[in-house]
Amino acid sequence: MDDILKKAESENFTYDKILSSMCTIPHPVAVRAHLRFIHSNLGDPALFPGTKKLEDETVSMIGSLFHLKRAYGYLTSGGTESNIQAVRAYRNLLSVEKPNIVVPQSAHFSFDKISDLLKIEVRKARLNREYQVDSDSVRSLLDENTVCIVGIAGTTEFGQIDPIEELSEIAEENKIPLHVDAAFGGLIIPFLSGSPKFDFQLSGVTSVSVDPHKMGMSTIPSGCLIFRRKKYLDALKIPTPYLVSKEQYSLSGTRPGASAAATYAVLSHLGWKGLKKIVERCIRLTQFLLEKTSEVGIFPVVEPRMNVVALKVPKPKKVAERLSDRGWKISITRKPVSLRLVIMPHVKRENLQIFISDLSDVVRDIRSGD
Numbered sequence: 359m360d361d362i363l364k365k366a367e368s369e370n371f372t373y374d375k376i377l378s379s380m381c382t383i384p385h386p387v388a389v390r391a392h393l394r395f396i397h398s399n400l401g402d403p404a405l406f407p408g409t410k411k412l413e414d415e416t417v418s419m420i421g422s423l424f425h426l427k428r429a430y431g432y433l434t435s436g437g438t439e440s441n442i443q444a445v446r447a448y449r450n451l452l453s454v455e456k457p458n459i460v461v462p463q464s465a466h467f468s469f470d471k472i473s474d475l476l477k478i479e480v481r482k483a484r485l486n487r488e489y490q491v492d493s494d495s496v497r498s499l500l501d502e503n504t505v506c507i508v509g510i511a512g513t514t515e516f517g518q519i520d521p522i523e524e525l526s527e528i529a530e531e532n533k534i535p536l537h538v539d540a541a542f543g544g545l546i547i548p549f550l551s552g553s554p555k556f557d558f559q560l561s562g563v564t565s566v567s568v569d570p571h572k573m574g575m576s577t578i579p580s581g582c583l584i585f586r587r588k589k590y591l592d593a594l595k596i597p598t599p600y601l602v603s604k605e606q607y608s609l610s611g612t613r614p615g616a617s618a619a620a621t622y623a624v625l626s627h628l629g630w631k632g633l634k635k636i637v638e639r640c641i642r643l644t645q646f647l648l649e650k651t652s653e654v655g656i657f658p659v660v661e662p663r664m665n666v667v668a669l670k671v672p673k674p675k676k677v678a679e680r681l682s683d684r685g686w687k688i689s690i691t692r693k694p695v696s697l698r699l700v701i702m703p704h705v706k707r708e709n710l711q712i713f714i715s716d717l718s719d720v721v722r723d724i725r726s727g728d
């Protein structure tokens with residue numbers, strides 16, 4: 359048995375050469391807390407009131423980071439569940455016959471799952487040259503059946519931040535809820551100077567989601583969905599008559615208390631100051647990468663706003679394949695097709711240096727027709 363596990367383990371890639379992932383190696387404090395609470399099930403919180411307190415405390419900590427005095431929400435399994443649940447809450451509250459939502463063209467594919475699951479029309483708004491959503495396009499797609507507008511703070515492919523302030527105004531003018539998908543950027547943007555407002559400071563924002571299993575150094579699965587008002591969370595309430603607990607708000611029934619404990623532990627241990635340092639290091643490494651690639655004539659598609667970089671290279675798919683032959687795991691963006699790199703906390707400067715040299719070799723060969 360152990361042999362089988364060992365073999366499976368050895369078949370996995372290690373994070374050393376992974377530059378495509380928005381996840382990272384969790385902090386040891388998170389891992390220890392996770393193991394300690396491994397048996398606890400937040401699907402029946404009445405049995406695990408201690409774990410439930412950790413969950414509530416985490417929601418409230420993240421709520422105050424996002425400028426909300428009283429946060430209503432819970433710890434989800436990640437960005438996908440958070441997006442599904444936010445849209446589900448708004449659809450339940452604003453019951454219209456043929457609901458639609460308006461999302462940026464850059465929205466994560468979880469919105470395609472939402473369309474399928476909730477039978478909601480998902481309208482995709484155009485992007486501007488900075489790969490942010492164009493607010494005029496959003497405005498033009500709204501109608502009386504629109505139950506929610508979505509903005510993204512840290513897009514999956516380009517790491518850009520939509521003009522949330524403008525979306526907030528549009529949402530208020532039209533009395534439509536605004537969900538901000540900050541799955542990636544939610545634990546980055548608050549720590550960058552000169553960043554635009556994206557959270558509950560803007561009065562049109564009704565919910566924000568963020569994933570501590572991305573930049574929060576927590577264990578998988580760890581997401582967080584926060585609503586401005588209780589009525590939105592209540593729109594998700596389902597009675598659980600034969601459990602010790604009376605109701606559930608989550609999408610999954612049985613769900614891990616372990617990652618809730620892990621998230622609480624790591625965020626309390628690091629504090630926002632500690633997390634800021636981790637974010638700043640990733641940003642410094644991203645700048646280092648850009649400096650070095652520019653020396654060999656490789657430039658970003660758009661100026662990175664955070665630690666997600668899309669590089670213009672000739673024949674990106676071929677470049678990715680050749681880099682993969684050298685062990686590097688990188689992904690490519692859809693439109694334009696470019697090389698996508700995410701500089702997460704596990705990325706070491708030494709490794710990045712080797713990557714840059716491999717990238718220049720590969721691009722030079724391809725440029726010379728090889």
Ligand code: 0PR
Binds near residue numbers: 569
């Ligand atoms: N919203 C945004 C803006 C995201 O970037 C993501 C995930 C989600 C929602 C969905 O989050 P969950 O995957 O937690 O449900 N973005 C990454 C992606 O799809 C997730 C990821 C992470 C993919 C690590 C691969 C990987 O190796 O690219």
